[in-house]
Amino acid sequence: MGKRRSTCQPRGGWNRSWQRFWPSWLTTPSCHPCRPSLARLDTFETTLGPPAMNNPSTAQQPLCVHVKGLAADYDILTGQGLLQRGAEHIIPHMKGGHGVIITDENVAPLHLETLLESFQAHAKAHPKAKPVRLDVLTVPAGERSKSLSRYGHVMDSLLALGIDRRTTILALGGGVVGDLAGFVAATALRGLPFIQLPTTLLSQVDSSVGGKTGLNAAAGKNLIGAFWQPQLVLADSDTLATLPERELKAGYGEIVKSGLAGDKALFEWCEANGAGVVAGDPTLLAEAVRRTCTFKARIVSADEHERNETTGRALLNLGHTFGHAFETAQHHEGALLHGEAVALGLCQAMALAVLRGSATEEEKQRVTRHLAQTGLPTTAQELPGDHGAPSIEVLLHHMTRDKKARDGKAAFVVPHGLGASQLERTVTTAEIRQVLLATGCA
Numbered sequence: 001m002g003k004r005r006s007t008c009q010p011r012g013g014w015n016r017s018w019q020r021f022w023p024s025w026l027t028t029p030s031c032h033p034c035r036p037s038l039a040r041l042d043t044f045e046t047t048l049g050p051p052a053m054n055n056p057s058t059a060q061q062p063l064c065v066h067v068k069g070l071a072a073d074y075d076i077l078t079g080q081g082l083l084q085r086g087a088e089h090i091i092p093h094m095k096g097g098h099g100v101i102i103t104d105e106n107v108a109p110l111h112l113e114t115l116l117e118s119f120q121a122h123a124k125a126h127p128k129a130k131p132v133r134l135d136v137l138t139v140p141a142g143e144r145s146k147s148l149s150r151y152g153h154v155m156d157s158l159l160a161l162g163i164d165r166r167t168t169i170l171a172l173g174g175g176v177v178g179d180l181a182g183f184v185a186a187t188a189l190r191g192l193p194f195i196q197l198p199t200t201l202l203s204q205v206d207s208s209v210g211g212k213t214g215l216n217a218a219a220g221k222n223l224i225g226a227f228w229q230p231q232l233v234l235a236d237s238d239t240l241a242t243l244p245e246r247e248l249k250a251g252y253g254e255i256v257k258s259g260l261a262g263d264k265a266l267f268e269w270c271e272a273n274g275a276g277v278v279a280g281d282p283t284l285l286a287e288a289v290r291r292t293c294t295f296k297a298r299i300v301s302a303d304e305h306e307r308n309e310t311t312g313r314a315l316l317n318l319g320h321t322f323g324h325a326f327e328t329a330q331h332h333e334g335a336l337l338h339g340e341a342v343a344l345g346l347c348q349a350m351a352l353a354v355l356r357g358s359a360t361e362e363e364k365q366r367v368t369r370h371l372a373q374t375g376l377p378t379t380a381q382e383l384p385g386d387h388g389a390p391s392i393e394v395l396l397h398h399m400t401r402d403k404k405a406r407d408g409k410a411a412f413v414v415p416h417g418l419g420a421s422q423l424e425r426t427v428t429t430a431e432i433r434q435v436l437l438a439t440g441c442a
């Protein structure tokens with residue numbers, strides 16, 4: 001396993017660190033120095049050729065999960081070395097000879113070179129192939145990049161590249177990059193081909209799959225967005241080796257969510273293996289990604305656009321009416337990670353279920369104990385951030401703005417035991433208050 005970083009802060013100045021990532025094979029790139037208001041842009045050229053999937057020296061077969069739906073019909077490939085062989089997987093999905101990689105300033109120095117070098121290797125192996133031009137737009141790391149202003153900067157930079165409808169957008173990064181780049185892909189020229197290259201545990205098990213893309217608004221989390229399915233998800237497990245431990249744990253929160261929402265065997269697997277997953281065991285991480293993607297692919301394939309009112313895709317929102325309210329109360333600044341907010345939200349959803357008689361106190365304690373053991377917050381007092389726990393009134397307000405709300409009334413995915421759940425619209429304000437009080441809010 002590679003060296004795990006304890007912080008997400010980029011190391012060194014941008015220009016200095018970036019120069020290391022201009023491999024000698026690149027044709028002279030036109031690099032624009034980082035401008036504060038624009039996404040960073042770099043341009044590379046390589047060649048477009050046939051896939052090298054059958055080359056025995058490079059073909060370590062990845063695991064494949066398929067997503068099916070109306071607009072969705074694509075593979076999720078998971079395994080090691082996928083970025084290293086990125087071009088051979090990506091090129092067959094590129095309609096034209098132009099791709100734009102959208103990434104962030106933490107991920108670029110760690111994993112961009114590997115991806116770019118795969119195009120170089122591919123070009124060398126197919127010297128007569130049509131050239132591929134790759135541009136790179138780099139955004140600041142963190143939740144703040146899921147904003148209308150950052151979207152505007154990225155869109156301006158993208159349009160300035162002279163894109164056309166065959167330009168492929170490649171999201172290299174976590175859920176923030178994926179949601180932002182996906183929304184850019186959905187809206188630029190009314191829709192561009194899109195490929196997800198997730199590099200966090202959260203994005204490999206959840207956000208890269210299913211086509212939800214979007215931005216945060218002052219009024220709430222992900223309130224601006226579109227369903228826009230990728231053509232391919234390439235989840236390289238090697239990238240998880242550089243992920244900070246806190247981010248790994250946050251991603252684990254979504255795995256537990258998936259188990260509780262609709263896959264009891266996954267929840268039980270988590271109880272048995274969660275400690276190893278959050279410790280970064282590569283075999284367990286790979287198994288967690290495979291199991292969770294299989295579950296999500298099934299749910300999304302059956303209800304791609306979240307139309308099923310009670311038992312469809314909405315179940316993936318378990319813990320999110322609570323969690324999103326906490327994130328919104330912290331103004332989406334990223335002090336509280338999404339997966340941490342979800343973990344607290346799961347405890348609150350279990351408390352709500354006990355109150356409404358659909359889960360037992362023992363089941364609630366089982367979930368809370370497991371999340372606490374894996375280092376995730378289970379009460380509002382444990383939440384990171386300078387603002388302290390938000391007030392109950394503020395949280396109640398944000399819950400009524402959630403996308404699932406109707407006529408100003410919040411909706412909640414309520415667990416029914418462990419491994420089953422249902423969207424419910426009859427939860428009273430008194431019940432929510434009681435749950436918030438019991439989990440450390442005032």
Ligand SMILES: NC(=O)c1ccc[n+]([C@@H]2O[C@H](COP(=O)([O-])OP(=O)(O)OC[C@H]3O[C@@H](n4cnc5c(N)ncnc54)[C@H](O)[C@@H]3O)[C@@H](O)[C@H]2O)c1
Nearest residue numbers: 008106141142174175176199200202207212239242243338
């Ligand atoms: N679209 C969906 O279905 C969906 C599902 C779940 C969550 N989300 C969204 O995803 C976002 C959270 O995603 P996230 O947890 O991936 O956060 P993120 O994208 O902010 O990534 C977390 C941090 O890790 C860094 N990072 C990424 N990959 C790395 C690597 N391999 N090594 C080292 N550092 C790395 C990033 O720069 C960032 O600082 C939230 O905005 C959430 O709303 C969307």
Ligand SMILES: O=C(O)C(=O)C[C@@H](O)[C@H](O)[C@H](O)COP(=O)(O)O
Nearest residue numbers: 206210212222254313316317320403
């Ligand atoms: O894919 C889905 O559907 C989910 O609900 C997955 C969630 O983990 C994710 O956080 C999603 O963005 C939340 O749903 P939203 O519709 O409120 O954005």
Ligand SMILES: [Zn+2]
Nearest residue numbers: 254320338342
């Ligand atoms: Zn989520």
